[in-house]
Amino acid sequence: MAYTGQMRWAPDARGRLQGAALDLFSEQGYAATTVPQITARAGLTTRTFFRHFADKREVIFGGDEIPERAARMIAAAPAELAHMEVIRLVLHRVAQEQFEGHHEQTAEIRTLIHANDSLRDRDARKRDDMVRAVRAAFIERGEPPLTATVVAELGILVFQVSLDEWAADPDAPPMTAVIDAVMHRLGDLSLSLRPSAAEPLG
Amino acid sequence: MAYTGQMRWAPDARGRLQGAALDLFSEQGYAATTVPQITARAGLTTRTFFRHFADKREVIFGGDEIPERAARMIAAAPAELAHMEVIRLVLHRVAQEQFEGHHEQTAEIRTLIHANDSLRDRDARKRDDMVRAVRAAFIERGEPPLTATVVAELGILVFQVSLDEWAADPDAPPMTAVIDAVMHRLGDLSLSLRPSAAEPLG
DNA sequence: CTATCTGATGTCACGTCGTGTCATGGCATA
DNA sequence: TATGCCATGACACGACGTGACATCAGATAG
Numbered sequence: 001m002a003y004t005g006q007m008r009w010a011p012d013a014r015g016r017l018q019g020a021a022l023d024l025f026s027e028q029g030y031a032a033t034t035v036p037q038i039t040a041r042a043g044l045t046t047r048t049f050f051r052h053f054a055d056k057r058e059v060i061f062g063g064d065e066i067p068e069r070a071a072r073m074i075a076a077a078p079a080e081l082a083h084m085e086v087i088r089l090v091l092h093r094v095a096q097e098q099f100e101g102h103h104e105q106t107a108e109i110r111t112l113i114h115a116n117d118s119l120r121d122r123d124a125r126k127r128d129d130m131v132r133a134v135r136a137a138f139i140e141r142g143e144p145p146l147t148a149t150v151v152a153e154l155g156i157l158v159f160q161v162s163l164d165e166w167a168a169d170p171d172a173p174p175m176t177a178v179i180d181a182v183m184h185r186l187g188d189l190s191l192s193l194r195p196s197a198a199e200p201l202g
Numbered sequence: 203m204a205y206t207g208q209m210r211w212a213p214d215a216r217g218r219l220q221g222a223a224l225d226l227f228s229e230q231g232y233a234a235t236t237v238p239q240i241t242a243r244a245g246l247t248t249r250t251f252f253r254h255f256a257d258k259r260e261v262i263f264g265g266d267e268i269p270e271r272a273a274r275m276i277a278a279a280p281a282e283l284a285h286m287e288v289i290r291l292v293l294h295r296v297a298q299e300q301f302e303g304h305h306e307q308t309a310e311i312r313t314l315i316h317a318n319d320s321l322r323d324r325d326a327r328k329r330d331d332m333v334r335a336v337r338a339a340f341i342e343r344g345e346p347p348l349t350a351t352v353v354a355e356l357g358i359l360v361f362q363v364s365l366d367e368w369a370a371d372p373d374a375p376p377m378t379a380v381i382d383a384v385m386h387r388l389g390d391l392s393l394s395l396r397p398s399a400a401e402p403l404g
Numbered sequence: 405c406t407a408t409c410t411g412a413t414g415t416c417a418c419g420t421c422g423t424g425t426c427a428t429g430g431c432a433t434a
Numbered sequence: 435t436a437t438g439c440c441a442t443g444a445c446a447c448g449a450c451g452t453g454a455c456a457t458c459a460g461a462t463a464g
Contacts, residue, residue: 013441013442034419034420034421035420035421035422036420044442044443045442045443045444046421046422047422047423047442047443047444047445048441048442048443049422050421050422050423051441051442054422055421055422056420056421056422082394083391083394084391084392084394084395085394117327120327120330121323121324121326121327122323124323124326124327124329124330125319125322125323125326127326128322128326146367146383146384146387147387147391149363149367150359150363150384150387150388150391151391153359153362153363154359154388154391154392157352157355157356157359160355161351161352161355165348165351181348182348182352183395184395185348185349185352186352186356186392186395187392187395187396188396189285189286189349189352189353189356189392190286190356190388190389190392190393190395190396191396192284192285192286192287193286193385193386193388193389193392194389194390194392194393215412215413236448236449236450237449237450237451238449246413246414247413247414247415248450248451249413249414249415249416249451249452250412250413250414252450252451252452253412253413256451257450257451258449258450258451
C-alpha cells in the first residue's frame with residue numbers, strides 16, 4: 001500500500017503521517033508498527049516523521065490545544081462564579097466543542113491508549129499538563145496556590161473520568177451529562193470530608 | 203570510579219545498580235546518563251541492567267509496593283467507615299511507614315522526576331496504576347463502579363498533591379498533617395457541588 | 405571429592421528509536 | 435533569470451532494549 005509515486009511535495013505531510021499511523025496502529029497494534037512503515041505508507045522518509053512529531057507517540061497526542069483553551073476560558077469566566085462552577089462551565093464547553101459528535105473516533109483512540117503502556121504513560125502526563133495549565137489559570141485569578149492546585153486536580157479528575165466513561169459506553173448520553181453525573185457523585189463523596197455538614201451519609 | 207575488580211558475584215547487584223544510577227543522575231542529570239555508564243560503575247554489564255529493570259526509568263520507580271499495600275489496607279478497613287475516612291486511614295499509614303523520616307531522599311527523587319519529561323510520564327502512569335488498584339479494592343468492598351472510580355481518583359489526588367507539597371517544603375510538617383490539610387481544602391471546594399448544603403462559601 | 409544442577413551474569417548480534425548534519429528540490433519573489 | 439527560503443531527503447551515529455547462547459559460582463547429591 002506504500003505510495004511509490006512522488007508524494008514528497010504533496011500537501012499536508014503531517015496529516016498523511018497521522019492517517020497512515022492510525023491505520024497501521026489499528027491494523028497491527030502500536031508496538032508492532034515501526035516508524036519506517038508509517039513513513040513508507042505516507043510516501044515520506046523516517047527523518048521527516050521526526051520533524052513533525054517529537055516521538056512516535058506524538059502522532060497520536062500531537063496538536064492538543066485543550067490546555068491553552070481551558071486556561072483562556074478560565075480567565076474569561078465571571079469572577080463571581082464558584083470554583084467548581086467555573087470548572088463545570090469549561091468542561092461543558094470543551095466537551096461540546098471537542099468531543100461531542102466524535103464519539104466513535106474518541107473511543108477508538110482511548111482503546112488504543114489503554115492497550116499500550118507507553119501510550120498510557122504519555123496520556124497520564126498529558127493529564128498532568130492539563131492540571132498545570134488549569135492551576136496556573138486559577139492562580140492568575142488570585143487563588144492561593146494550594147487551592148489552585150486542588151481545584152485544578154479536581155477539575156481534570158472530572159474531565160478524565162468523564163471522558164473515559166463516555167468513550168467506553170457506545171450508548172452514552174451527551175458528555176455534558178456524564179460530566180454532571182461525575183460532579184454530583186463527587187459532591188456526595190466529599191460530604192464525609194466536612195463533619196460540619198449535617199446531612200447523614202447514604 | 204568504575205570498579206575494575208571482580209564485582210560479578212558481589213551481593214545485591216540490583217541495589218548497586220540503583221545506587222550507581224542515582225549518583226550519576228544527580229551528577230549529570232537523567233538524560234545525559236547512559237545505561238553503560240551505570241553498569242560500569244556498578245561493575246556489571248549492560249545486559250544485566252535490563253534483567254533487573256525493564257527500562258532505564260525503572261531504576262527509579264522499581265519495587266513499588268504501594269498499590270498492593272493500599273489495596274490490602276482498604277480490604278481490612280472497618281466496613282462502617284465512610285469512603286473518605288478509609289482513604290484518610292490508608293494515606294496516613296502509607297505516609298508514616300513509607301515516607302516519614304525519608305524527607306530528604308524523597309525530595310531528591312521528586313526533583314529528579316519533575317526535571318525530566320520521560321520520568322514525568324512514568325510517574326504519571328504510576329499514579330494511574332495506584333488509582334486502578336484502589337478502585338479495584340473499593341469494588342471488592344461492594345461499591346458501584348463509578349463511586350469506586352471517583353473515590354480512588356480522589357484518594358490518589360490527595361496522595362499525590364500531599365506528597366509533592368510535603369517534599370517541596372524543607373520545613374514541612376509531618377506528611378500526615380499535609381494530607382489532612384489537603385483533604386480539608388477538598389471539603390471546602392466540594393461544597394459548591396452540593397447546592398443543598400446550606401453553608402455560605404468562604 | 406566429584407558430578408551435576410541451578411541461577412545469575414557475560415558475550416554477541418540485532419532491530420528500533422531519535423538526532424545531527426549536509427544535500428537537494430520546489431516555490432515565491434524580484 | 436537569479437536568489438533565497440523551507441520542507442524534505444540522505445547518511446551516519448549513539449542509545450535503548452531484546453534474543454540466544456556461553457560461562458561461572460555455589461548448592462546439593464552421590
